[in-house]
Every structure is written in C-alpha cells, then in structure tokens.
Amino acid sequence: MRHLLMTSAVALALSGCATSHMPASTDSYALTTVTSPVQLTEYAHRDDSARARDEYRHPQQTLSFFELSPEQTVVEIWPGGGWYTDILAPYLRDQGQLIAAHWHPESPVGFFKRLRGQFEDDFLTQPELYGNIQLTVLEPPKHLTLAADNSADRVLTFRNVHNWMRNGQEQAVFNAAFAALKPGGLFGVVEHRAPNSFSREQMVDSGYVSEDYVIELATAAGFELVGRSEVNANALDNKDHPKGVWTLPPSLRLGDKDKAKYLAIGESDRMTLKFRKPECDSRTDGCQW
Known part of the structure; x- marks a missing residue:
C-alpha cells in the first residue's frame, strides 16, 4: 500500500500555500469570495x-x-x-458520500484497467480511513452514468476535459454531470488553461483547454457559470512547450532535458470554474427534471 498508516491527527498546512505563481492582476475575473472555508484535518x-x-x-x-x-x-x-480522493474520502467519510466515477474494471485500455485496480487496492481496503466509497463507471460513449439522476450535491473534475476531447466525448460527460446533480448542485472544473485563441486541435495536442470552450460545454449541458477563481493560476506557464502540458511537472515528458527550467515553472496554469445546475421550478413548463 502506498499510503502511510495514520498516526496522530494533524492539521493539513494548506492555508499558507505558496502564492508566487499567482498572476499580478485578476481584474478580468469575477472572483468568488469563500464564506465557509473547508477545514481539512487529520491527514497524517x-x-x-x-x-x-x-x-x-x-x-x-x-x-x-x-x-x-x-x-x-x-x-x-x-x-x-x-x-484528490485521498483528501475527499476522509473528509466525507462520517457524514457524506464519495462516488468515484472511474474506468471500467475490465477496460480494454490496459492503462485504465491497471489504474482502476490500483485505486481499488488503495482506497477500498481501508474503510476506517476512507469510508464506503462507491464506484461507478465512466467510459464514454458506452458508460455515461456518474450517479443516479438528481442525486449528487457536487460533481468535481480535476484536469480531465482534455482527455475527453481526444475521443470527442467532452459534451457527453458534461451532460452526464448535469444529469447526476441535484437542482442547485455545483459542478467544479479544474483544467489546464489554454489561451482562448487555441483551436480545438491545439487543445487536444497540448492538453490545454480554453476557458471559453469549457464554459461553452457547460452552458450547452444546461449549467450556469457562477464563479471563477485564480487559486490554481500559474503566471510562469506560457503554454508553449515541446510536449504540451506534459512537459511540465509532474510528467516531465522530456526527462532530464531542461528539467531545471520546467521545475522552476512548476505545474500548469489552471482555470478553476464553478457551475450550477439551475433550481427546478415545478410551476414552469421549463422544469424537465
């Protein structure tokens, strides 16, 4: 097991995360103020x-x-x-429910199959730490049910949109997120951020996706944009690398070539967007769920 045994409870020192990679100005972004911060504790x-x-x-x-x-x-x-499961599962263990929409255990893609098996070994064998994680299958276009319709308070995805774009399934996944959420529920998206000038081909090749395109996908699924945050921005990332986003850590696709340069840049510049599934008003003809 890659996880260390839990010892005494300690606070996760995240409030002091480095900010050296934040942009100098965020005037063009509608930043949302957090009024009820998540307190992550007991993460030894x-x-x-x-x-x-x-x-x-x-x-x-x-x-x-x-x-x-x-x-x-x-x-x-x-x-x-x-x-992120390593953080979410203990946080939700006692009162909530984490659903991991993972790959199929018998996926024809060897990498998917191996990683799904490793995920089960790591997280399903320690219920005292991770609770009762439920697993569903997302492998579009065949498997597209994240959870029961209208059942989730939050759907979250971290750096995945570019992967769905490779097979032209990005809209289908956004639609599935909309179906799984309760009315009023939130869809959180973190993704490597491309300039809005990037073509779809450039996005697929580089792994960077434009904010405009992500918002377009969400809007087409029925979501409304309710917030943007620059918390995961990195002004040092110019998005112009020989192997796309995989040039940067943690992938470091070029190996030792210019390694110090890419380590100095750090991980990619990322958008952090928050979308809401509109509340359903049964008095209107537009209520479809």
Whole structure:
C-alpha cells in the first residue's frame, strides 16, 4: 500500500500555500469570495510526494471555492490514482458520500484497467480511513452514468476535459454531470488553461483547454457559470512547450532535458470554474427534471 498508516491527527498546512505563481492582476475575473472555508484535518496519512503538490493544487482553497461540506454526496470524475480522493474520502467519510466515477474494471485500455485496480487496492481496503466509497463507471460513449439522476450535491473534475476531447466525448460527460446533480448542485472544473485563441486541435495536442470552450460545454449541458477563481493560476506557464502540458511537472515528458527550467515553472496554469445546475421550478413548463 502506498499510503502511510495514520498516526496522530494533524492539521493539513494548506492555508499558507505558496502564492508566487499567482498572476499580478485578476481584474478580468469575477472572483468568488469563500464564506465557509473547508477545514481539512487529520491527514497524517498523506505521503510526502502527495503533499509536495499542494503548492500547485491548493486543495483546501479549491474545495472551499466549490463550497464543499462534509455531509454532501460528491462525485469525483476520473480520479485516476486518487490524489484528490485521498483528501475527499476522509473528509466525507462520517457524514457524506464519495462516488468515484472511474474506468471500467475490465477496460480494454490496459492503462485504465491497471489504474482502476490500483485505486481499488488503495482506497477500498481501508474503510476506517476512507469510508464506503462507491464506484461507478465512466467510459464514454458506452458508460455515461456518474450517479443516479438528481442525486449528487457536487460533481468535481480535476484536469480531465482534455482527455475527453481526444475521443470527442467532452459534451457527453458534461451532460452526464448535469444529469447526476441535484437542482442547485455545483459542478467544479479544474483544467489546464489554454489561451482562448487555441483551436480545438491545439487543445487536444497540448492538453490545454480554453476557458471559453469549457464554459461553452457547460452552458450547452444546461449549467450556469457562477464563479471563477485564480487559486490554481500559474503566471510562469506560457503554454508553449515541446510536449504540451506534459512537459511540465509532474510528467516531465522530456526527462532530464531542461528539467531545471520546467521545475522552476512548476505545474500548469489552471482555470478553476464553478457551475450550477439551475433550481427546478415545478410551476414552469421549463422544469424537465
């Protein structure tokens, strides 16, 4: 098991995350003020390699922006190896429910199958730490049900939109997120951020997606944009790298070539967007759920 045994409860020191990669100005963004910050405690089980990425992923601030609370039902789409699961599952363990919309256990894609198996080994064998994580299957276009319709308080995805674009399934996944959410529920999206001038082909090739395109997908699914945050911005990332976003850490696709340069940049510049599924008013003809 890659997780260390949990020792004494300690506070996760995220409130002091580095801000050196934040842009000098955010005047063009409608930043949302967090009024009920998420308090992440008892995370002694997280290993050093996981904690090292807090500087770029800002989990406490990000989850606060998405207005998480411990009694909610939360869907995490394509958790991969479980970096965010390692935080979400203990947070929701006692009062809430985490649903991991993962790949199929018998996926024809070998990488998907292996990572799904590793996820089960890591997170389903320690219920005292992670609780009762429910698993659903997302492999579009065949499997597109994240959770029961109108059942989730939050649906979250971290750096996945570019993956769905490779097979032309991005709109289908956004539609599935809309279906899973309760009316009034929130869809939180963190994604590598491209300039809005990037073509779809450039986005697929580079792994960077424009904010305009993500908002277009969400709007087409029925969502309304209710907030943007620059908490995961990185002004040092110019989005022009030989191997796209994978040139930067943690992938470092070029190996030792210019490694110091890319380590100095850090992880990618990211958008952090919050969408709401509109409330259903049964008195109107427009209520379809």
